[in-house]
Amino acid sequence: MSTSRRTILAVLSWALLSCSLFESPNQAAAQEHTGLEAAAAIEQAMIDAIARCERSVVAISRVRRDESEQLAPEPGQSDFVPNEFATGVVIDAHGLILTNAHVLGGDEFAQSDFFVTTIDRKTYPAKVKAADPRGDLAVLEIAATDLSPIRLGSAKALKKGQIVIALGNPYAIARDGQPSASWGIVANLARKMGPNTSESAGESRPTIHHFGTLIQTDAKLNLGTSGGALINLKGEMVGLTTSVAAIAGYEASAGYAIPVDDTFLRAVERLKQGREVEYGFLGVWPMDLTASAILQGAFGAQINSVVPGTPADRADLRRNDIVVAVDGERVHDADQLMLAVGRLPVESLVRLAVVRNGSLVELTPLLAKFPVRGQKVVTENENRWRGMTIDYLTSVLDGTARPNVPLGEGGVIVEEVAADSAAAKGLMQPNMVVTHVDGTRVQSPKQFLDAVQDKPGAVELRLWLSPADRPARTIEAE
Structure with missing residues (x-):
């Protein structure tokens, strides 16, 4: 049991038990009744939130096409074993399913078939409408017209300690389309995904989430929960869960979700149309300030080098310049600069506050497109x-x-x-x-x-x- 669960249950238990230690029998009975009501209210809120959302969560299977003549078992058969399993969220009644891009299988994508199983126990073949490797998002399409789209909330208002519920397909147990639920709290915000140690040095952080976007939760997120829904007690999706930490072997108790924010909504809208999601590119190699400079109160991202011919070069950004703000928002380190610029659409005119030789100057580069890495899928x-x-x-x-x-x-x-x-x-x-x-x-x-x-x-x-x-x-x- 996670720390947050123990804490919440301990508080409720204390509310029930303390009355018997310090109050009269009548007062104790009243306090116990109040404590039970509080526990029942939380319980009912969870039940209602799950009931509101579970019809919008589906199970996804990826099967590598067999090159032999032997027919592979089909979804629904007891001996059907997918190469990979995951979760998806309905975002349109007419068959559009949102999931993580890494679910598509990477190098095996072209040789893979995908299947979606709904809560009604119906299994559909699925095709990939579009995929965004930098945002780790993808949209699948199935031939269904009566699905229940999930209600999207906003991660902007999330606070540490808020109760959240994860709906997903851990260990492929949702063969019948029935999603499993786990719960916990928001442990932290703006977390960074760990580097991909199997990649080359230049590609060790291929997604925008490696620079600090993620919701961290202690809700259990096992293998297969990638692409599931992280919901609040109102039954709104505030994040798209990812089990990439479990895949990479990181601490299993740390679960992550991509937040439902402006960047997420922009990407999802493009993917629903079958179009590519593009991210802003400045053209610099930034680095963090020295520890001694930070101790003296300095902040920002120092420019280590500028790629010739890029937006940064054309805007006269120079080596050793320190970017302290992007569009009026303070930048503390190199990752925050990469994130602030990367979240913006291509051809955005961005305002950079730059400290150069002790003076503050403003530069306005027009962003280009961040290099494409990974499996990009575009149908329109x-x-x-x-x-x-x-x-x-x-x-x-x-x-x-x-x-x-x-x-x-x-x-x-x-x-x-x-x-x-x-x-x-x-x-x-x-x-x-x-x-x-x-x-x-x-x-x-x-x-x-x-x-x-x-x-x-x-x-x-x-x-x-x-x-x-x-x-x-x-x-x-x-």
Whole structure:
């Protein structure tokens, strides 16, 4: 039993027992009745909250497709064993399920099938509508039209000590779709997910939650509870639970949930549409201040280096500058700077308060796109034109596929080219960088699409292959 449970039960027990020690029999009976009423009220609030939400929680199974000819058991059969199990939350009556992106299986995603089991014991095949690896969120879609969407609350008002309830599918016991419940308190807020020690140094913290977003709770979150609902006593979801700590081998009593806040809601809305979730990118390597500086009252994130050609460089942010605030909100360390910028949408104009050589200056960079890491899934791509998909040049900043193009050159990178499309016939290939459209420089997908929007005929694209090789490609109308 967790510390918070013992504390709550101890308080209730003391309320019942103390009356017999210090009060008269009549007073003791009255106090006991009051104590029982208080306990019953808490109990009933939990029962009501669970009843209000459990129809919105589903079980998810991931099965790796068998390459042999032998038919694998289907969901519902007693010998059905998924490769991975998790939880999901209904966010739309017409079959949209929210879960964690890490549930999709990473490298095994393309060879995996997904199934969703509802509380009505119905199992549906599911397809992935969109996935956001940086936010660790994904939306699945099933052929159902009568689901019960969960009511979303807000994590902004959460306080340490608040009672919360976790609904999920621990150890895949929800084969019949019946979610299990555990309860505890909000132990802390703005917690950081532990680094992924299996990743390379540059990718040890691939999600925004590694910089301090998470709700910490002592509600039991075992394997399989990733993608479940963390609810308050009103029956509102205030967080999406993740068992990634249990997967990584961290202390089992520490459970975490992604908070329902503005960043979460923005991401979920994009995923429901099948679109990519994009995060702001400044282009700096920040570091914490020295311990002696902090003891003297200093705060902020010191810039260790600036990537040439990025928003930080164009805004004249310099090495050894100290960022002390982002959009008026104080920044205490490097992680807070990364989080404050990363939460903002791409092409946000952000105000940075910077201490430089003892003076305070304000800089206003226009954010680019944070590099994509992990399994991105998009079914509705906005940045498609004549069979090719484009993206920000910074989207593959640290990837091996990125051509050696100075970011200061600007442009957009070609992400995909459909076979037999107009772009393919124009000899466009993935990883090419387009810097001009009919002589007009473009710096972002929006600028590119605006430039080609009213051009029904052939369009000339200027490429950057090397400083001395900037050929043109003509893309005919489809």
